[in-house]
Amino acid sequence: MSDEESVLPGPAAESGPPKPGATPEPGAVADQSAAAEPGTALDPGTVPEQRPASEPGPASERGRAPGGGPAPEPGGRESPSYSRVIIGAILQDRPAVVTVLAIFSALVLGGLIIAFSDTTVLHAWSVFFSAPGSAISAAWQAAAAAYSALFEGSIVNPHTVTAAFHGGPVGAIFYPISQTVSQATPEILTGLAVALAFRAGMFNIGAASQWIGGAIVVTYLGFAVSMPPVIHVLVCLIGGFAGGAVMGWIVGDLKARTGAHEVIVTIMINYVMYDVLSYVLDTPSALQQPHQANLISPTVATNAQLPHVGGPPPQAGLGFIVALLAAGGMWWLLERSTLGFEFRTVGANPNAARSAGMSVQRTWILAMLLAGGLAGLSGAVTIQGTAPFSLNTQSYGTYGIDGITIALLGRAKPVGVVLAALLFGALNAGGTAMEAATSVPVDISEVIEGLIVLFVAAPPLIRAVYRLRKSQAGAPEAVAKGWNG
């Protein structure tokens, strides 16, 4: 939440003077030339982060850009070779590099956990000294089998491709990726909800409560009201946004009026809303399905459901487009509008914002309201867009907590959030397939996600493990805030 603000101007300003202890000139040139474009490169620079396996990917793109320009140093020194530029760029602890290394490290650790909780592997290792090769290969096979099942369940399964050449269904090729997108859709929106609050200097743990607030409104509008097709969808989406916005507004308003810390208030409102959800689903006059003992709502009308793209098997629906539009809207708000500028200023330094004449309290309220609305929209696309089309006490899943990890991994930027949500969507969708194929529990996805975010949040750790050079001398690593503000 913290360093992305300082990172933007950071490298350009800090890496000017070559570091005393560093390698001779080429390294410093790489510093400077790489630092010449970070301001613009950071947003698109997050794009290659999504390739955990091929870590040279981002580096080669990065190395090429400055290499074409001011590569030969005027002082008559030898011009830096491409490889040196690439290595120099990798060895910087730039956010993209740290993210890629964090994902890589988490996958390695996750693989170790998978391997060393497997009984055959443990047995092979218990006789390690008689057959060390088989112990290592057993560990490798266990992890590789799990990860390839995960890949086949989330990106593409080669068998469906070969089957398609032999007359199988072409749609089946896209089934895994559509699962990933479907998993990612609500999480993009909760991720945006957390990210928007981050940018305004607040930590929104309440995406779950805002999700529920939105989902309750959507479900009610969905089954109790009858409207023409397109209008019903829109009314439900707006209702979801409004339902979540109310929940967010309560948090922002309490913070602005009384100074109540948003973290503790959102945690408590989460629990209140879990009970409110159970209560309305337990009350026949509210949301409980008629003649139903279980806590489940009626299904929303067909007119209110979001249409799917391309028939039943691929589940990716219009909800994904809604999520992308929301991400685009948030990008415009933050980067192009006055209100977004106020959000970012208050987030960076509330005292400075106040001195500049901005109303910090108003900004908190508005930011939480919009953040809540985004989480409410997540509830809307889930209810209107995925299978049972109804609400139950488990519908909110882990969207709220995943929103936090996604926002952290995406560095609170809309593009980053979308990519992070797709990565986590792939881990979740692939994890389910992996559990079915190899009996490795799906919970490993949660472990890998947690590890990724832990490493992303601790750049000094990644730097120490991979011997990266520090690029921002003296810049604070984290701007942690206590309960007092």
Add this chain to the structure above:
Amino acid sequence: MTALAVTARSPVTINRRLLAAGALTAFGLVDMLIFGLFSHPGDATFALALTGASIKVPSIHVPGGPLAYILGGASVLIGIARLAVTESAVFRRLGIAAVLLFFVISLLAWSDTGSWAHGIPVNVVSLLQGTLAGSIPLILGALAGCMGERAGVINIAIEGQLLLGAFMAAIVASAVGVVWIGLISGSLAGGLVGLILALFAMRYLVDQIILGVVLNLLISGLTGYLYDRLLVPDATTYNNASTFSPIKIPGLGDIPILGPILFDSTIFLYITYAAIILVQVGLFRTRWGLRVRAVGEHPTAADTVGIKVRGIRYGNLIMGGMLAGIGGAYLTVGSVGTFSKDMSSGLGYIALAAMIFGRWTPLGGTVAALLFGFTTALGSFLGSITVPISPFLLNMAPYVATIIAVAGLVGRVRAPAADGKPYVRA
């Protein structure tokens, strides 16, 4: 920031007296207008001994309607007094406690006289026993939070400490077959989480709130994964712990009413008593406590006079984690013996709320935790006699109370000044 908090709070401070009086009066009116007007004929029975107890204590029989009117009237009077007379802090707190107690008694009397109760008495002893038992993980978690935050490190990972403590206690006690070793392993697991928290917060300067949330996620995933991978396939070896049996303290355990509540329980309750006293006295009456609080309020000043800021913080987080780990162990080897996925189910977050509710003091946190424990016990009792009140409304009461508390309506709460800020020596 603090200046802002003060100015933002001032309008509430002016109205607080009015608000408090209004709230107290409202409770009294609910007593009278709901539990009084809609009362059922017949007497409510409050049993003061467990069924089958050796010492007989006569039960109390009171008519529900008149009781509600009297207690409601008293509550309204307390509300009016709050508005009219300037009372000392002690009287204010006693007034709030009395009004809440009157409300609960009216509610119980109303529930017990209803036709759904079939004459089952309200067993006060078992209700309070349940309260204490349910509060053990909350109290220990709140103490863990207190230890960390008084030294200036926010500990949101209490939830993870409870969960990992429960997991390790169950698996080790099952594998080894000795419950004591399970208890110690649970405690060490909590301490390990405390160590990781300290390491990442102080060495790698990760934002402490983010860190806590991520650790909770990680531990939930890890224990869930190992549960499915190891515990489910081989439950008899790994998830089949025996539990501690209750120890009745000779003499004290025979006191009518109080004995079975306070002095006839597992070792966990006695550990909790000791921990409350140790942390409270330690923090406020010893040299060590003064140093901890100095580190939490102003680490630079503490460092200047030679106090080891990092050492204190590491120590406190590890010790606090070990306390929370015992609380986690209670969930398995203290009560049910088996581990289940995510079995801490948010207790760590409630412990965090209890600590904040209790204004960062061990005793305050304990009282708040008991309050939360009581609502849970009350909810399960009312559920057992099938009272036609939605259990979900009752369940949300502690959370709403916490929101009201942190919004400053019950009085201002202030965290230690350096709470959550990493200390980097200049």
